[in-house]
Amino acid sequence: GEDVEQSLFLSVREGDSSVINCTYTDSSSTYLYWYKQEPGAGLQLLTYIFSNMDMKQDQRLTVLLNKKDKHLSLRIADTQTGDSAIYFCAESQWDNYGQNFVFGPGTRLSVLP
Amino acid sequence: NAGVTQTPKFRILKIGQSMTLQCTQDMNHNYMYWYRQDPGMGLKLIYYSVGAGITDKGEVPNGYNVSRSTTEDFPLRLELAAPSQTSVYFCASSYSSRTGYSNQPQHFGDGTRLSIL
Numbered sequence: 001g002e003d004v005e006q007s008l009f010l011s012v013r014e015g016d017s018s019v020i021n022c023t024y025t026d027s028s029s030t031y032l033y034w035y036k037q038e039p040g041a042g043l044q045l046l047t048y049i050f051s052n053m054d055m056k057q058d059q060r061l062t063v064l065l066n067k068k069d070k071h072l073s074l075r076i077a078d079t080q081t082g083d084s085a086i087y088f089c090a091e092s093q094w095d096n097y098g099q100n101f102v103f104g105p106g107t108r109l110s111v112l113p
Numbered sequence: 114n115a116g117v118t119q120t121p122k123f124r125i126l127k128i129g130q131s132m133t134l135q136c137t138q139d140m141n142h143n144y145m146y147w148y149r150q151d152p153g154m155g156l157k158l159i160y161y162s163v164g165a166g167i168t169d170k171g172e173v174p175n176g177y178n179v180s181r182s183t184t185e186d187f188p189l190r191l192e193l194a195a196p197s198q199t200s201v202y203f204c205a206s207s208y209s210s211r212t213g214y215s216n217q218p219q220h221f222g223d224g225t226r227l228s229i230l
Contacts, residue, residue, distance in 0.1 A: 033218055042117075042203055042221040043156075088155065090219075101146075101207075101219055105155035 004104035006089055011110045018076040020107045022089030025070060029091040032065060034074045037086040037106070046087070047074070076109075084111045115139050119204050119222035126194045126229045134189040134225050136204030144207045145187040146219065147171075147179065149200040156203065162187055163209070194229045201226050 003025045012018045024032070030051050035043040049056045049063045049072070056063045062075040076083055089104040120135045138145065143164045148156040148171075158171030162181040176198060178190045187206075191198060205219040 031218070035221075042223040043205075043219075045218050045220070048218060092218075103156045 004089055004091055004102050006087075006104040006107045008105060009108050009110070011112060012079050013112050014079060014081060016079055018074075018079045018083065018109055018111075020074045020076075020087050020089075020109065022072040022074075022104055023070055024072065024089070024091045024102070024104075026091060026093055026102070027067075027070065028093050030094055031092045032063075032072050033090040033092070034061075034063065035088040035090060035103075037088065039085070043088060079109075079111050081111045081113065084109055117204055117206055117220050117222035119202075119225050121225060122223065123226045124228070126191075126227065128194060128196065128229060130194050131190070131192050132194070134191075134202055134204075134227070136187045136189070136222060137185050138187075138204075138206040138220070139185065140206060140208070140220065141184065142206035142208045142220070143184065144209050145181065146205040146207075147177070147187070147189045148203045148205065149173065149198075150203060150224075151200050159189065159202075191227075196229050199227060199229045 005023045033048045034046045036046045037043050047058050047061050049065050054065050060077045064073045086106040086108050088106045092101050117138045146161045147159040157173045159177050160179040162168045165181050165184050168179050168181050181187050202225045204222045207219045208217045
């Protein structure tokens with residue numbers, strides 16, 4: 001069955017790098033996403049990677065995909081207090097009905113001054 | 114762009130009351146979804162719709178109903194509110210096409226925080 005796993009908590013010091021990890025089970029996933037949820041808000045799409053890529057960089061964000069191990073990570077360089085939020089990993093696959101999404105439980109990132 | 118709009122943002126209900134959570138999107142997305150997020154937990158899919166007139170159950174549909182009479186609107190109804198339905202409810206939408214595997218992420222509303230006392 002489909003399953004997406006993440007560690008639930010991560011604490012880092014301001015200015016350090018944060019690495020949030022995610023594992024998924026469905027090898028047919030086409031896109032993998034990272035969403036950010038700030039307190040009291042909805043989920044905001046942060047970045048995504050197509051399954052035929054192994055890395056994507058976008059300013060302070062680096063996404064690494066190891067398709068063989070079904071492992072996805074999000075690295076945030078120079079982490080700031082404004083990065084404190086819950087980060088959700090999600091995978092999507094296509095079936096006969098369209099695009100199907102599965103979300104992980106979310107990793108709560110706390111940035112300490 | 115408004116994106117996905119949910120109303121109300123907050124609501125307190127008494128046990129046994131009913132209410133409808135509204136969701137509308139202006140992106141002409143065919144897929145719409147309702148999730149609930151309990152404190153400290155991830156998202157659980159309640160219902161989803163692949164287009165106007167078509168709805169289907171997700172992981173936790175009991176106690177809820179939906180309808181999809183238009184592409185834009187996807188209301189979620191609670192008929193007999195129970196304390197277990199205290200949660201934050203998120204509506205999302207996406208565009209899915211069978212003609213290709215293009216990137217079509219979900220777009221989320223800001224949520225409705227519902228407390229049942």
